Amino acid sequence: MDLLRQRGYDVEVYPGPEAPPRELLLEKVASGIDGLISTLRDKIDAEVFRAGQGTLKGVAQFAVGFDNINRADANRYKVPFSNTAEVLTDATAEFAFAMLLDLSRKLWSSERLVRENRWEYWHPYLPFLGDERQQS
16 A cells, blocks of 8 residues: 555555455546555445446556456446456465474363363373374
8 A cells, every 4th residue: 555655556455354345445536546555355246336437547456366246247338347366375374384283292182171271281192292292
């Protein structure tokens, strides 16, 4: 957003964590904005493209996918769209390794004992050892 502002663009960001109301999205697009940065929660369809007809020059998805953008409608109204390809590649790999470590060390079940205040002592049969204890 700062990069866009540094290049002279006026940037307005919806302040809440939830998706903006549909009416507000349509109102903003109809006001003559040049571009729209959307998230997967925003339904971008013919109604949006119609509202921006003549002024909307592009839609950029702030995510990897773009299932929420009706591609046929975008093409019909000749509005190019893009996504943020590969933005989650590293995060997905990191999460996979975190899950492997979590499962191999039984962190979830151990953490649950601590949260429920049921960890009173250490014992080899409690889950804190992971899978390395001897199997008989």
